[in-house]
Amino acid sequence: MNQSNSLFRLIHSLSQSEKRYFTLTAAINRRSSSYLKLFKVLDQQKEYDETLLKERLHKESFISHLSVIKVQLYHFLLKTLRNFHESRSVDFTLKEMMLDAAILNEKALYEESKMKLLRARDLAERYEIWKVLLEILHKEYTLLSITSEKSNIEN
Numbered sequence: 115m116n117q118s119n120s121l122f123r124l125i126h127s128l129s130q131s132e133k134r135y136f137t138l139t140a141a142i143n144r145r146s147s148s149y150l151k152l153f154k155v156l157d158q159q160k161e162y163d164e165t166l167l168k169e170r171l172h173k174e175s176f177i178s179h180l181s182v183i184k185v186q187l188y189h190f191l192l193k194t195l196r197n198f199h200e201s202r203s204v205d206f207t208l209k210e211m212m213l214d215a216a217i218l219n220e221k222a223l224y225e226e227s228k229m230k231l232l233r234a235r236d237l238a239e240r241y242e243i244w245k246v247l248l249e250i251l252h253k254e255y256t257l258l259s260i261t262s263e264k265s266n267i268e269n
Contacts, residue, residue, distance in 0.1 A: 117181070121188045122162040125153060128195075133157070135198045136191060148176040149187045204241050208234055212246070215253060224261045231257065 128136070136153065140146040155170045156162075168177065176183050200206040211234040218227035231254050238247040 117185055117188065118164065119162055121184050121191075122156055122159070124188065124191055125156050128191075132195060132198055136194045139194050139197070140190070146190060148174065148183055149190055152176075152180075152183055152187055153191075204237065204243070205246075208237060208243065208246050211237070212249070212253070219253075219257060219260075224257060228254070228257055228261075 137150065140150040140153070151171065151174060155167055159166065168180065171177050171180070196206070200210060211230055215227045215230040215234065218224075218230060231250055235247065235250045235254070238244075238250060
């Protein structure tokens with residue numbers, strides 16, 4: 115299946131609230147105005163029609179690199195959907211906390227990373243998500259080996 119069909123199918127799989135969230139998110143960012151125009155045209159189509167799409171968007175400056183914009187829109191839509199659904203799931207929340215801890219760790223903000231991992235561990239324990247808990251414990255151990263001296267780790 116090609117990228118254009120995937121984008122079309124993704125757009126038509128969205129609920130009204132997801133479409134509204136995407137529209138509001140895209141409207142905030144001026145750079146994504148081309149995404150919004152493409153999104154609206156694809157949303158109005160009943161079946162994917164590349165010729166009709168190009169015809170409807172022929173005056174737009176991005177038409178010369180439409181295939182690139184379609185790929186970018188697809189990824190932007192997925193990112194928007196992640197943001198939309200993140201607060202609805204403990205799994206999303208845990209993944210976000212783990213990503214935050216990794217970013218803080220890369221920035222050498224070890225104490226902040228440790229605090230984020232502790233909150234993630236509490237959440238994983240509360241909901242008995244053992245696989246993630248093991249990953250958190252591994253990251254805590256790795257962080258401990260970075261921040262502590264060798265004699266403290268052995269103790």
